[in-house]
Amino acid sequence: MRFRPSASLLSAAASPYVLLFLTMLFWSGxxxxxxxxxxxxxxxxxxxxxxxxxLAVLLPFGFSHxxxxxHTLLKAWPVIMALSVLGVTVFNTLYYLALTSTxxxxxxxxxxxxxAVIPLVAWIAYREQFSRxxxxxLGIAAVGVAVVILRGDLQAAKALRVNDGxxxxxxxxxxxxxxxxxxxxxxxxxxxxxxxxxTFAVGLLFLIPLYLWELSTGAEMRMAPQSFLxxxxxxxxxxxxxxxxxxxxxxxxxxxxxxxxxxxMPVITSLLAVTFLGEVIHPYHLIGAALVISGIHxxxxxxxxxxxxR
Numbered sequence: 001m002r003f004r005p006s007a008s009l010l011s012a013a014a015s016p017y018v019l020l021f022l023t024m025l026f027w028s029g030x031x032x033x034x035x036x037x038x039x040x041x042x043x044x045x046x047x048x049x050x051x052x053x054x055l056a057v058l059l060p061f062g063f064s065h066x067x068x069x070x071h072t073l074l075k076a077w078p079v080i081m082a083l084s085v086l087g088v089t090v091f092n093t094l095y096y097l098a099l100t101s102t103x104x105x106x107x108x109x110x111x112x113x114x115x116a117v118i119p120l121v122a123w124i125a126y127r128e129q130f131s132r133x134x135x136x137x138l139g140i141a142a143v144g145v146a147v148v149i150l151r152g153d154l155q156a157a158k159a160l161r162v163n164d165g166x167x168x169x170x171x172x173x174x175x176x177x178x179x180x181x182x183x184x185x186x187x188x189x190x191x192x193x194x195x196x197x198x199t200f201a202v203g204l205l206f207l208i209p210l211y212l213w214e215l216s217t218g219a220e221m222r223m224a225p226q227s228f229l230x231x232x233x234x235x236x237x238x239x240x241x242x243x244x245x246x247x248x249x250x251x252x253x254x255x256x257x258x259x260x261x262x263x264x265m266p267v268i269t270s271l272l273a274v275t276f277l278g279e280v281i282h283p284y285h286l287i288g289a290a291l292v293i294s295g296i297h298x299x300x301x302x303x304x305x306x307x308x309x310r
Contacts, residue, residue: 016249020261023246028268030238031108034099036277037230042219043096046234048204048211049221051088053235055200062197069194072187079185080198086179088203093210094172102165103279108269109148109288110169114176115262116141116299121177137299144291145170147284196243263293 037046066073073080099107116138123130149166186195221227250258266289273279 014248016252016258019245019249020253020258021264023242023249024261024264024268026237026242026245028108028265028272030234031095031099031104031269032272032276033230033233034096035104035107035273037226038100040222040224041227041230042214042221043100044093044207044210044214045219045221046096046230047089047092048207049231050092050234050239051200051204051207053231054239055197055204057236057240058193058197058200062193065191065194066197069191072190073194073198076185076187076190079182080195081202082182083179083186083195084199084202085206086175086182088199089206089210091172091175091179093207094168094175098165098168098172100165102163102169104273104277105266105270105279105281105285106148106163106166107169108266109285109292110145110166111173111176112262112266112292113138113141113145113296114173114180116296117173118177118180119299121174122181125178125181133301134299137295137297137301139295140298141292141295144288144293144295147291148288151282151284263296266293 034043034046041049095107095111116134119128119130119134120138122128149163149170246258270279270281270285274281
């Protein structure tokens with residue numbers, strides 16, 4: 001989902017490379033916040049309040065576009081609902097649930113395979129060409145993911161000792177890939193702000209029963225400053241500002257150059273996780289990261305990199 005913010009929102013003097021770095025920082029921060037807030041804000045609750053804040057921030061800018069496109073949105077309601085449920089309700093819920101049982105470093109390394117997975121899902125769904133180069137790249141990235149998930153221990157594979165959180169991250173990657181290929185079914189000419197506002201609102205609506213179920217299990221949010229700071233951060237920085245920075249930068253330097261900055265996410269997340277969460281970088285992280293990044297590079301070379309959202 002792409003729209004070009006006006007100069008009043010982002011200064012035209014801002015370096016596109018600074019904006020790209022900020023995008024990676026904001027998305028990496030989402031993983032660290034999601035992990036660091038475990039036990040303070042329940043995962044579904046974090047998603048619910050994140051999108052509540054994001055919708056509240058976006059609504060003053062997007063309502064007029066939403067209203068103008070209401071007939072188009074109603075005609076395309078199946079795809080709008082699918083995008084909302086997949087992109088807002090399911091993807092982020094799985095991501096935050098995963099962070100309750102895996103590290104921020106693991107989550108980012110595994111989820112960073114999305115650009116390599118999307119072509120495979122497109123081939124399955126639409127029989128799009130899936131080249132040998134893409135297959136090789138996906139295979140390399142898959143080996144890297146296996147190294148991370150198994151913690152570099154082959155005995156874990158034999159004993160089927162796999163962290164549930166890592167499996168949820170893998171599932172979230174598949175959900176994001178399906179979401180990404182469904183974007184092509186959107187009606188032509190739909191204003192991006194109308195789309196964002198609609199998907200935020202519908203996705204939030206479907207989060208309500210999940211949040212009520214979570215509350216019924218006894219989960220509750222601690223009324224502490226860190227709870228409100230986490231919700232404010234996730235609702236504004238990775239949900240709104242990251243997209244503004246990303247799209248402004250892409251409009252300036254192009255998607256190919258901007259896509260290279262996605263490789264910074266595992267690095268930034270690792271540094272943040274080590275600094276603020278006390279996580280430890282193990283040799284298997286380095287091996288897995290090298291394989292994942294190499295695989296993505298091979299799979300997406302000479303292609304427009306897929307945009308990730310966190």
